[in-house]
Amino acid sequence: MAYNDKTRQMYLDTLQGIRDAGLFKQERFIHSPQAADIEVEFPAGASLKKVINICANNYLGLSSHPEVIKAAHEGLDSRGYGMSSVRFICGCQDIHKELEARITEFLGTEDTVLFPSCMDANAGVFEAILTKDDVMISDRLVHASLIDGIRLASAIHDTYKHNDMEHLEQKLQLHADKRLKLVICDGVFSMDGDTAKLDEMVALCEKYNAMILVDDSHSSGFIGKTGRGTHEKYGVVGKIDVITTTFGKGLGGASGGCVSGRSELVEMCRQKARPYLFSNTMAPVIVAGVLKVMDLIMHNTERRDKLERNTDFWRKGLTEAGFVLKEGDTPIVPVMLFNAKLSQDFSRDLFDEGVYAIGFFFPVVPQGQARIRTQVSAGHEMHHLEKALDAFIKVGKKYEILGKTKQEIIERYGN
Numbered sequence: 001m002a003y004n005d006k007t008r009q010m011y012l013d014t015l016q017g018i019r020d021a022g023l024f025k026q027e028r029f030i031h032s033p034q035a036a037d038i039e040v041e042f043p044a045g046a047s048l049k050k051v052i053n054i055c056a057n058n059y060l061g062l063s064s065h066p067e068v069i070k071a072a073h074e075g076l077d078s079r080g081y082g083m084s085s086v087r088f089i090c091g092c093q094d095i096h097k098e099l100e101a102r103i104t105e106f107l108g109t110e111d112t113v114l115f116p117s118c119m120d121a122n123a124g125v126f127e128a129i130l131t132k133d134d135v136m137i138s139d140r141l142v143h144a145s146l147i148d149g150i151r152l153a154s155a156i157h158d159t160y161k162h163n164d165m166e167h168l169e170q171k172l173q174l175h176a177d178k179r180l181k182l183v184i185c186d187g188v189f190s191m192d193g194d195t196a197k198l199d200e201m202v203a204l205c206e207k208y209n210a211m212i213l214v215d216d217s218h219s220s221g222f223i224g225k226t227g228r229g230t231h232e233k234y235g236v237v238g239k240i241d242v243i244t245t246t247f248g249k250g251l252g253g254a255s256g257g258c259v260s261g262r263s264e265l266v267e268m269c270r271q272k273a274r275p276y277l278f279s280n281t282m283a284p285v286i287v288a289g290v291l292k293v294m295d296l297i298m299h300n301t302e303r304r305d306k307l308e309r310n311t312d313f314w315r316k317g318l319t320e321a322g323f324v325l326k327e328g329d330t331p332i333v334p335v336m337l338f339n340a341k342l343s344q345d346f347s348r349d350l351f352d353e354g355v356y357a358i359g360f361f362f363p364v365v366p367q368g369q370a371r372i373r374t375q376v377s378a379g380h381e382m383h384h385l386e387k388a389l390d391a392f393i394k395v396g397k398k399y400e401i402l403g404k405t406k407q408e409i410i411e412r413y414g415n
């Protein structure tokens with residue numbers, strides 16, 4: 001069938017439906033490097049506006065760090081631009097192996113294999129290490145990429161209620177007869193900023209002879225005393241069988257990901273994981289950049305310590321101003337607005353005040369849970385956070401939500 005008028009109209013109608021539902025995603029064009037201060041063209045065609053970015057995954061402020069950029073340049077010069085191959089044919093340089101060793105050392109695991117992204121790591125890992133005789137038991141709020149990886153695997157799938165340890169234990173009992181059991185969670189959950197209770201989970205896994213996989217994409221580099229991740233925060237380094245993570249967030253923000261953990265499981269990924277076998281290797285320029293990131297944070301906690309101080313300031317400031325926040329202690333600080341339209345209006349007004357933060361609503365978050373998800377960075381200086389706080393307070397006053405409870409905001413705006 002050709003792409004005829006009827007086909008075109010069908011897609012146009014579908015897209016209009018997305019617009020009518022208020023769910024159309026509109027990009028804002030950034031003309032500067034990623035940083036605390038960015039220059040943005042929004043709406044399209046408007047002149048550039050300098051704003052404070054408080055919604056990037058740039059947790060350690062390394063996305064445009066001069067030393068990372070310099071190392072990437074050097075990597076480009078010494079190892080070239082592209083490898084034109086997947087890993088196992090001719091896509092593995094010395095620096096790929098060097099980075100795998102550094103990540104293994106950093107995370108306190110046995111071995112590591114790189115992937116083009118963490119989405120790819122998650123897409124490949126389950127089918128590589130499990131069979132139809134096994135079961136995957138995942139938290140109900142895991143990241144979309146884990147859900148996709150689970151869908152691609154032949155093992156049986158079950159879920160437990162978010163962070164509900166009693167429910168997880170019931171599921172472990174229910175599946176006692178399976179050959180292997182794999183419990184799956186995010187270390188830090190990206191929408192709420194809460195953490196998995198890894199100490200309790202490891203204890204349950206030991207009791208019921210299960211393995212555990214943690215996606216630490218929103219943790220690697222800054223959660224835990226020395227930034228190793230949620231396993232460090234909960235005192236279970238060495239006890240997580242598989243960690244997947246990304247280099248696209250705290251660890252430089254470019255791209256790439258990995259599977260790290262028990263050496264046999266990592267080797268199974270090298271032998272069988274389809275994104276490893278069939279998608280291009282990480283570009284040398286990025287590998288060189290991430291190696292520099294590891295140099296900067298391996299034995300130096302300055303950046304994660306600053307991030308922690310910034311997070312404390314930001315959370316305290318918003319709380320004292322009277323906003324409703326999601327509880328937590330990670331740099332993900334959701335400002336709850338509950339109503340989808342209010343979250344969009346709020347975001348637009350913040351932009352007018354010089355602050356870039358996006359409103360999230362269903363289906364990215366549950367119905368009636370619309371919010372502005374703010375993310376603190378070590379790249380923020382106090383003047384950024386103070387100015388951003390002033391903007392939040394000004395817009396909060398305009399909509400008369402300061403000091404109001406969840407119930408009062410929903411009564412006024414609906415959800």
Ligand SMILES: *Cc1c(COP(=O)(O)O)cnc(C)c1O
Pocket residue numbers: 116117118119120122143145146186190215216217218245246247248255256257
């Ligand atoms: C961002 C994210 C990913 C995807 O990482 P990419 O490397 O960008 O593909 C996977 N899992 C979680 C939990 C994430 O937050």
